[in-house]
Amino acid sequence: MRLKLVPDNTSWDFFRFDAITLGLSGIAVIASIILFFVVGLNFGIDFRGxxxxxxxxxxxxxxxxxxxxxxxxxxxxxxxxxxxxxxxxxxxxxxxxxxxxxxxxxxxxxxxxxxxxxxxxxxxxxxxxxxxxxxGPTVSGELVQTAIIAVSLAIGAVLIYIWLRFEWQFSLGAVLALVHDVTLTIGIFSLLQIRFDLSIIAALLTIVGYSLNDTVVVFDRVRENLRKFKRMALKEVLNLSINETLSRTLMTSVTTLIALIALFILGGDVIRGFVFAMIWGVLVGTYSSVFVASSFLLRFGVKRDWSKPEGGAGTQFAKTDA
Known part of the structure; x- marks a missing residue:
């Protein structure tokens, strides 16, 4: 008997309430930005000196x-x-x-x-x-600048990678989802006043990679289904692709969360902030891969160029390996 987190052949409509989910995400992002500027972060010794x-x-x-x-x-x-x-x-x-x-x-x-x-x-x-x-204060100031540059370069690299692998619409959808994840993580740290140090920057970069991995899996299936179902509406293609990858998405998230929760409980206070950021990142990253990135892609639309052979449909970089 196999464990199944998702029933076979699901056909859930993930865009039925997409206006509500995007609205809630937008409110959460704005609230996180306000918390950051009004309340601020509880910077650790790495950033304060x-x-x-x-x-x-x-x-x-x-x-x-x-x-x-x-x-x-x-x-x-x-x-x-x-x-x-x-x-x-x-x-x-x-x-x-x-x-x-x-x-x-x-x-x-x-x-x-x-x-x-x-x-x-x-x-x-x-x-x-x-x-x-x-x-020292000089070192801490340099660390702040380096941390901002590191996160910005990571998101910029993602923008270029997705653009080359898919299309610019996919790229913008993926980057907006990553900005959503990073902003909400900063917001929860500001709200709870959990110490924010270099280990949290490492967690943010890890969250970017984890969320991107989930998003690429969904987008890859979208690209395959766009070739397979050439006359199907984009919304239906996105729904089909998310349903087909949902089991993999949830299984990856649940198994990762099991390990992280064990670390959070038993790992000690030294790494608890890092682990909390990772737990939160897995949750919002899974959510954004399913609801945020795909919703933006639906709104941007996808250009279907069927003048090319199917193996190269999408872009000239369609066969670029992950």
Whole structure:
């Protein structure tokens, strides 16, 4: 007996409520942009500059006592966050102490770090410091620029790749779906104020690749069916293609989510932000491949040039390997 997430020979109409789905997607994108500019992201030490000290103590954490001990050092903005994780032992109490970059200094000095550790040890002698990360303001600014360039180049490369492999209408549909996925991911991080660091940039690039893979599978079937059913309306061709690839799409997403959820629960707090971004990206990426990319393609239309042999229909690059 085989597991089937989708019944055989499905004929669901994915464009019955396409105006509603596109409208909701548009509202979500606008809301994400507003959240980004109004609320902002909770940038990690990679982008803000400063020092993050991870502490580990046997006794319960008293955030107020920690803060009071550090106020005498006059270090400016300090945030102390207690970390909860089901994998921690009963006597394992972890916090993240974030100290802003000091004015006039390229990075937080070792003397400052030593003074922070000494002050915290006076509060709790059992406290240890498993890791210390420092990033100067100049480096953090360069990282912001590099991150923006990396995501922009990835989406630009996708635009060119799909254009060469299919047609410009396919290319715009795929890129709009990717922009949708990346924007919604940034929006959810702004809404929940989850720490946004370099690992999240890696997750965004991975989401771009994952969503593109799903979209290309659907578009490839669309191109095949356009050749096969030359007189069928584009809407019907798109519906048929999505239904034919739906089992593969859902199976890939579900198996990926199983692994990601296991990592989210058991992987520890260090990678939890990255895993959350991946889970969210798989969900919105699957949604956009089915509803967003195809809906835009339906609106752009597809030029059917049947003067060419069937093997080369579409574009001169129709046989380009993936």
């Amino acid at each position: 400063g020092t993050t000290i991870r502490t580990n103590a046997h006794s319960a954490v008293d955030v107020g006592a920690y803060r009071e001990a550090l106020q005498t050092l006059d270090l400016g903005d300090i945030s102390i966050t207690e970390v909860y994780d089901p994998t921690f032992a009963a006597d394992q109490h972890v916090t993240m102490v974030n100290v802003q970059a000091q004015d006039g200094q390229e990075s937080v000095t070792q003397e400052t770090i030593d003074s922070i550790e000494t002050a915290l040890q006076e509060v709790d002698p059992t406290i240890t410091f498993p890791s210390v990360e420092s990033v």
